[in-house]
Amino acid sequence: MSKYGSIIWIGLLALIAGFLIYPPTHKVFVDVTARFPYISGFVKFAILSMMGEFLAARLVLKKWVMVKGMLPKMLVWGILGMLIVLMFAVFSSGVDGAASQGLLISECSDTCPPVVQFISRLRRALMISALMNLTFGPVFMAAHRITDVYIDKRYSGEKVTFAGVIPKIDWGRFIREIVGVTIPVFWIPAHTITFLLPGQYRVLFAASLSIVLGLILSFAKMRNLKSSNIKQ
Numbered sequence: 001m002s003k004y005g006s007i008i009w010i011g012l013l014a015l016i017a018g019f020l021i022y023p024p025t026h027k028v029f030v031d032v033t034a035r036f037p038y039i040s041g042f043v044k045f046a047i048l049s050m051m052g053e054f055l056a057a058r059l060v061l062k063k064w065v066m067v068k069g070m071l072p073k074m075l076v077w078g079i080l081g082m083l084i085v086l087m088f089a090v091f092s093s094g095v096d097g098a099a100s101q102g103l104l105i106s107e108c109s110d111t112c113p114p115v116v117q118f119i120s121r122l123r124r125a126l127m128i129s130a131l132m133n134l135t136f137g138p139v140f141m142a143a144h145r146i147t148d149v150y151i152d153k154r155y156s157g158e159k160v161t162f163a164g165v166i167p168k169i170d171w172g173r174f175i176r177e178i179v180g181v182t183i184p185v186f187w188i189p190a191h192t193i194t195f196l197l198p199g200q201y202r203v204l205f206a207a208s209l210s211i212v213l214g215l216i217l218s219f220a221k222m223r224n225l226k227s228s229n230i231k232q
Contacts, residue, residue: 005064009054016047020204033200038082041203045081046074049210069151076147077210080140085203091132092195095124125195126188133187138179145169145178186212 019025033040053067067073099106104127108120150165190212194205 005054005058009051009058009064012047012051030200033203037085037203041081041085041207042078043081044204044207045084045210046078048207049077049081050074052210052212055211068155072151073148076144076151080144081203081207083140084206087132087136088195088202088206091128091136095128095131099124121196122192125192128195129188129191133183133191137183137187141178142174145174 020029050067050070050073053073054064057067058064095104098104105123107124108116110117112120146162146165146169149169150160150162153160153165153168190209191206194202194209197205
C-alpha cells in the first residue's frame, strides 16, 4: 500500500474524472443519478469520502496505510450520503416554500437583469447552505464522529459500545474547532457553491468535498499531535 498508494489514489481520481468527462459515461452518470438518487448518493460518498480518509492518513503518517475498518467506514459514509440526498431536497424545497409564503426573500424573476438574477440565485443558495449547516450539519458531524471513533476502537481490539464511546470524545474541541470554525469558514461557503450547481451534480460535488474534509482532519490531527508532543 505504501509503495503504490499515490499511483492508486491519483489513478482512481483520474478514473472518476474521466468517467464524468467522457460523453457516453457522463450521460450514464446523469441518468443513474436521476433514476436512483439514494443508490448513487451511497456510492459517491462511500468512494470519495474514503479517498479523503486515506489522504488524511497519508498526510498525518507521512506514508500510505490501510485505513482501519475501511469497509464499515464506507458503509457509514454511504448511509450518510443517502441522508445528504434527502436533506438537499428537504432544505431546497423548504427555502423555496418559505420564500413563497413571504418568510424569506424570494428569487428574482426571469425579467430581471442577468446580474440581479445571479445575485438572487446566490442569495438562495446561501440561505439553503446556512440553514442546512447550522441545523443538520452539527448532527451529521456528531453522528460521523461517534461512528468513526467506535469503528477505530473496535478495530484496535477494544470492546466498546456506542454509549461508551460518547464520553471518550472531546466535545469541547468538537464544538470549538469542527462546528465553530469549519461550518462558517468552509462548509457554508462550499455548500453555497453546491446549491448553485445543477441538481445532478450537487451530491457528487458534496461528496468530493470529503477529500477537502480529509485535508482538514489531517491538519487537525497534526496539530493535536504537535500539542501532545509539546506537553510531553
